[in-house]
Amino acid sequence: MRSITLLAAIVAALAAAPPPAPPRREATGFEAARLGRIDVLVDEAIRAKQLPGAVVLVGRGDNVAYLKAYGNRAEVPAVEPMTLDTLFDLASLTKVVATTTSVMILVEEGRIRLNDAVAAFIPGFERYGKGGITIRHLLTHTSGLRGDIDLADPWTGYATAIARAVEEVPNSPPGERFVYSDINFFLLGEVVARVSGMGLDRFSRERVFAPLGMNDTAFNPPASLRPRIAPTEACAGPGCPPGEMLRGVVHDPTARRMGGVAGHAGLFSDAADLSRFCRMLLHGGSLGSARILGPLAVARMTSPATPPELRDVRAFGWDLDSRFASNSGDLLPVGSFGHTGFTGTSIWIDPLTGVYVVFLSSRLHPDGKGDVTPLRARVATAVAAALVDVGPRVAAREAGFARHDFGAASRPAAPH
Template sequence: MKRWLLLLALTCAWPAVARVPDPAALQRIAGIVQDEIAAGHLPGAVVQIGGENGVYYRAAYGEREVRPEHLPMTPDTIFDLASLTKVVATTTAIMQLSERGRLDLDAPVARYWPAFAANGKAPIRVRDLLTHYSGLPADLDLSRPWKGRSAALERIIAVRPTDPPGERYRYSDINFEVLGELVERVSGEPLERYCQAHVFAPLGMRDSGFLPAPSPRIAPTAHGRQGVVHDPTAWRMGGVAGHAGGFSSADDLARFARMLLAGGSLDGVRVLKSASVEAMTLPQSPSGQARLRGLGWDIAAPFASDRDTLAPVGAYGHTGFTGTSLWIDPVARLYVILLSNRVHPDDGGDAGPLRDRVAEAVGAALGPLTDADIASARPALARYAAARQVVSSGLDVLAEDGFAPLRGLRVGLITNQTGIDRKGRRNIDLLREAPGVKLVALFSPEHGLYGKLDEKVASGAEPSTGLPVYSLYGETRRPSDAMLAGVDALVFDIQDAGARFYTYGTTLAYAMEAAARKGIPIWVLDRPDPIGGAQVQGPMLDAGRTSFTGYWPIPVRPGMTLGELAGFYNQEAAIHADLHVVTMRGYSRRDWFDDTGLAWVNPSPNLRSLGQTALYPGVGMIEGANISVGRGTDSPFEQVGAPWIDGRELARYLATRRIAGASFSAVTFTPDSGPYHGQACRGVRISVSDRDALDSPALGVELAAALHRLYPDRFRLDETLGGIGSATVVASIRAGADPRAIAAGWQGELEAFQARRARFLLY
């Protein structure tokens, strides 16, 4: 095993035994701080080191304020945190809103702040801001006078990116100024009020917040400024911003650090889910980028005396311009807090040497990472590898083999925009360049080769290659003999959505039928079930209701990849194609798409995030009725409405149902396409609070039952039959049966299906 992987496993293993630093070795810190004060690098500092077993070191040195009467620094001094605000306040708030389904980290920022999209910023995602891969400049222009939050927002809107998102790391205050604005727009509370109510007060952080009340305990910054933010942009914004403006003490930050070490809770109060802590503190940088960033946090080697030989995975932390820093080492289970006002009194000073020397002292006090430490990591490594390792798609696997099985063949490729490898290269280009392989034709499914069309698709030619593109969602939905003329083999490479009525699975089955008819082999390059392959949910499709949106009697959520479905269809439907499935490497059935390390590409125009895809098997069940599911809005499948619905009434009723993993709020939206185009639709917004607990098809039945109960004369229940797929379920809803009883009724059919399904599972 590689040493850095073992360290990574230790990082994820919350129950690891804490390593207590040698108290005598920590005493070096006093001399180090006094040296730095004597060198004029800072007037004073507070150092606190602790862990799960208590505080190992806590001391104050030097002066809080430089003046004739020598006001000493004390351990309870309150400091201007500067950029520590980014992680202690803003990142925590953003992750909480994400957990509650209010904010999608992979959504464009413009979904929540439409004006932000101006001047080329539309592609920037929330995640890009958190990792500093947005492409935005370092800060707003301060060369001309301006003041006020509204003025700052105007300047943010006017900013142009200097690089496309994901291509270049640039630490940017603008990123977190935008995130601070998102907290208010999404939560409805100003950043300072939100953080006080949801972060600082629950954790008992009594000295923490924005705009502190006057107190002699506050360390002044440049030119005697006390209790007023030092950062010039935050000052112009009124003292509250996502990137700076927070104040806190060492004891308060210690409580915050202990919460993170404990996986998101402290003293019985949970502030974050453990999965959020992991996402914040493990590498989240774009694939191929050397600079490692978590969500908000920077990443470094653990605090060990041999840390210079270790990969920068283990400890995480952040620094602040005023001379503050917080670093947390989950390997040793400790935190290191260093707070200074190095900018006092004249905006000079340098806390960098102090940080480096204290880190060295802590490492010496801990000693090197031992073989016993590494050995204790092995069980955690196995868990980590199963849950988090990067997956190789079928395309990646076949490309690594040089496309050897296809050599000497004229290939027809069935694909769309999702057919890319881990480096973002198109399968079209990889096949054209593969030695001995001749790509002669392309076939596109619903939504076309580029996944942008919500209408019938015409055949044509691929612009960069000139290859013919035969539409399988136009005049025909099956490959014809004419299309297959001169084709020796078919290759299918498309990302599925995990729901029965998503048509890519039917396109695959039709292609298999055509290949069998022509006597040519077909290769399926497998890709993940994006919503996980461990859950099998929903009613079975009635045997007599097969169609393009339901090729074979299977449940709404079959819990199978397209490669597995291909094997199932080949046997169950007696297709008898010469089928070859190129399986993924590193994939687990429990994986959601964001566990795989693969890049998300919208599989169709109205599935723009994993959150929407999680809701799709449920909300999609009732889409055929006279309602809007948000197509033609920024949040398709996350809202349901119609002009005749009372959103508050529907939200209240659904809340009484206590549906696991979902919550509801009243909403009004106006779709620009689909049913009720241009009309105000009232209804509910659906937030996923726990995706693993959510049974999305059962949610679909709950929605149908609620609409039928509340609006029996308006809601056209019969029109849901195509999506639900079961006449028995629709009849039960009409009869007023409890949705939980309806869901219980299909469990027997699901068990029988799972017994048949088991033979075809590949992972």
């Protein structure tokens, strides 16, 4: 009888007790514990020598949900702890942050049309069957040109690179194949220069970075910023003293030979500046009083633009669902867009949830052996898994995109 009375008392106490507290949610709509999974993932990769350190920023709309620095900025010749304001060699993020944005500004102004022949801006480019290549083909990597120009001989100079690109012979007709190509984007940088009358570095600074308050984003960053820059690896070849650790000098050898300003690589930035850039895109091209692009230009730039028969789905500059998109993880909704950089950088943005992920590392430091392709994907998946309160529009969009046959069935990992 006594045990029955005790059991009844326990049941009554449990019934009267408040329910367990739900998982804590940040004001931005993330479950805090799940978002904290990023710590585990990055720390594990650092211990495995896949990178010396990183800065990860997760935002939603105008709010930062997660911002943390990990590991070291430099390990050679001396150890320097990573800081939130570390500047990174963005590598191919240059293609979207500087070049694609600049091209779309000129498209919006009517000074470039997407179907204009490249030869209309660069006379002589039409040689060897390249007359049909358009701005659209360059932006979507469907020009038929190979990945890069030859580096076997020690050429140097921006003009030399453009002249060599003019002499390229395409491997396929334009629009027929997707081949990721740096040539496409340093040609676009040259088109921006010829149309605007100023180099890509100046145009992007005056029309994009300065209006957005991206004050530490630059090609060939000044010496005053060098202490904050994450080094990559020891330099080899033309453009630097042999054996010197690259720090504030672009890692990409073609961009380095071109003087550090090129449409495919050369930009340096930090997480705070890139957060402003992402927010501008999420706001339809504006941030505060600064209008960089109109909403329709942003929508056009980030929508599918490759032929439907190609399995690689690309927007203008941006990646949607190509062989390079494994870095977006497994859960970000269809319609998210992003890009990666060879040095270990990436941006992924989802317009409907308003979520963006900035991942910055210098995975090549100090010996060129690091690999963050799996880590970038795991971080993106962790962010998506932590998101709550996504709203009904995401499910509706998923259904809508499923009805559009992109021809891209999978996302095999391909580091870049």
